[in-house]
Amino acid sequence: MTTADKKPLDRQTMCSRLAMEFEDGWIANLGAGMPTLCSNYDFKDKDIIYQSENGLIGYGPLAKEGEEHPNLVNAGVQYVTLRPGSAIVNHADSFTVIRGGYVNVTVLGSYEVAENGDFANWKTSGRKGGGIGGAMDLAVGAQRVWIAMEHVTRDGKPRLLKRCALPVTAVGVVQRVVTDLGLFDVTPEGFLMREIAPGYTPEEVQAVTEARLIISPDLKPLQVT
Amino acid sequence: MTTADKKPLDRQTMCSRLAMEFEDGWIANLGAGMPTLCSNYDFKDKDIIYQSENGLIGYGPLAKEGEEHPNLVNAGVQYVTLRPGSAIVNHADSFTVIRGGYVNVTVLGSYEVAENGDFANWKTSGRKGGGIGGAMDLAVGAQRVWIAMEHVTRDGKPRLLKRCALPVTAVGVVQRVVTDLGLFDVTPEGFLMREIAPGYTPEEVQAVTEARLIISPDLKPLQVT
């Protein structure tokens, strides 16, 4: 395999890899941006219920341009469609769903994830303000917090860290991370690399990772099936 | 006036006297039993909105026998009717109405009222259990807590006391009391008797009252208009 064969995973592959593990009947909350790609995965006969902060339970695919319903958006303010069986609740009840533990999985974007399960996705350095939205509630309420993000920043700095440098969103909650270089579980010992982008070696991934990676004895190429 | 002219007020007169002071547009919660008689008063063009703990907002008169709707009761489990403009909320939202200060007046029954505004209506002596219902929430949440009760117990013991003997429902909240002997405001100085059952003298009322009564300089016979 030559360097030319070696390509970071694309965003859809990253999200599809997480979506593969969604189970039938799960309630999923997908963060704005990249995580919404999870819903493009072909779940076949598995039924996933998408829930968003603004009180929408059981929505369907994005609305086609020109067919948007002016009063039907998800938490990323994308115009979506309704599936049969959907329901609308107010914002307080929506956070009952979220904080109350009804969300089986949330997939969020992030700037950084630390090996202790902390993550930071609401505030970049040098700015006074930030954007939290529902992330802090999801982080403490969802049964599973999974992160989808690029492995390094635009400047090439690692995002999988020993400890977060940016202000954290929540402490010790991340269970799984997919990046363009692989799939990682957060374990009591640190990041366990379970799958790797085809063509890469563990050493190459470690070289752009601040935290020490534990390489699974069963390390496999990351593939969407 | 002879002793024969002297009669304690009947329950409807007592409740009508309180209802006379309801203002147009008020939201009223009437406790089970005697207080429900307030709604029989002729409010003419004043519009009163009755609210009950089980989430019913804006109900109308009692249903006629044989015309009860099996799913339409008030907090006293009386079958009532709907008025146009009524609304149903769940029990949590119903106590938002109650604790949140939206109830302009609650009229409750009681065993005892003290001159400091305490009252006791949930537990009788010598029993372990009691019946609270929504009374403690109403007592702290309603804008006005008014009591309708007989002036003395069946055994002739006073109910207007210096301090409650029974376990209290709430502390310092009662503003007005009607009994079969008169109308009393709770003031920082104690019970102010404003109106008296026709034929009675203040001394006669004081004789069956433990608390010291302040007699209004404008003391009038209690009359429903």
Next chain:
Amino acid sequence: MKNKVFNSFDEAVADIPDGASIMVGGFGPPGLPQNLLGALIRQGATDLTIITNRGDQTNAKANTGHLVELRRVKKVYCAFSASPHPSQASVFEELTESGEMEAELMPQGTLVERMRAAASGIGAFYTQASVGTELAIDKETRVIDGKTYVLEFPLHADYAFIRADTSDTFGNLQYDLTQRNFNPVMAMAAKTTLVEIEGEIIEVGGMDPNNVHTPGIFVDRVIKIPPAPEGLWTLPSDRNS
């Protein structure tokens, strides 16, 4: 979407173990899950914790008071633990007086708010209700903006038994008038929610999403009430006087 329809009440309650905690909905007859209670009485589970507005009632054909009379309840959380008049004293009261059964009495608004806290991941909350009463004697209090509040904790439950008017096969519910009462809050608060349906169980897609009163994600089992005499219906004559 998952089909949550059960064909019999006995099947729907079959797995409820001894020691379970159960929220029982209803306020007076409306919304009272008589058929679920009837099935639970037949099923035999004991040592139960019941969370309900009042646990002493035997007015309907099957009510929590019947479970109490059968000595199958160890604790009741409620807003009424005695009838208004000593002349109406019940087995419930005898058992609490003698200490055979425990009853934790609280204001009705506190009862429903503790359920909502359990549903909503709220660790505790402050309310003014019961401040200064004997119920608050051992409770933590706090002055906030000049008013005194007591601290109250969530009430969780393994099961909720409720009644609604209409369900779809996924468990989206609509209630009829005051059938609603505690039921939507219990559905959110309990781990497993069982619902008896007075009206129809319809296909998914048949309910206006704007007017779903309890989303199906909070519901686990729905059962249509069969015609009488097998099914227990709620009639105005069930009312306690």
Next chain:
Amino acid sequence: MKNKVFNSFDEAVADIPDGASIMVGGFGPPGLPQNLLGALIRQGATDLTIITNRGDQTNAKANTGHLVELRRVKKVYCAFSASPHPSQASVFEELTESGEMEAELMPQGTLVERMRAAASGIGAFYTQASVGTELAIDKETRVIDGKTYVLEFPLHADYAFIRADTSDTFGNLQYDLTQRNFNPVMAMAAKTTLVEIEGEIIEVGGMDPNNVHTPGIFVDRVIKIPPAPEGLWTLPSDRNS
């Protein structure tokens, strides 16, 4: 029942004083009270406190971001106080960076729960959201059942500006789909609630009491949105990218 219909937005906001606190509903374009905001911009009140999901937005024709740009806001309580990318920095951010305007940022669930606490007479509540973050540094925490919570207090407001689909003349409201969002909670939490209506204002009695989303007792003024160009409608093109 009281008729709460106002004929113009300018009349409906006329009495709002300088220094008022206002909850502004909407989540993205749906439910955003553009016409009330437009009237408030014309009316001139300043020194305002705004409680809303995000206060920086100028995507719609009239939005809270416009009030901020006019320097008429002293404080914003929100869940977003900066755009995701520094390249999109707004006047809102400039003013908070410079200290000319204050922004109190919090988790969205905490924001709505603080409104609900204000509505419901809850003195304070414990949530896990923000535990261990810089937002919780000066906050009281408490361990309950082995989990750490932070204590949060109610958010009250003088006014709520919201949008709904249908109202009756008493103010009973129905929302269309995700137009609902924060709006029912704000209606309960604010002293005075103003509602702009996309659909129809109907007679009292025309709404099914089972499907009233916000009871009229929480509503004070309702105004029908006039046809464009006078009325400001919410269109998919208002969406921020």
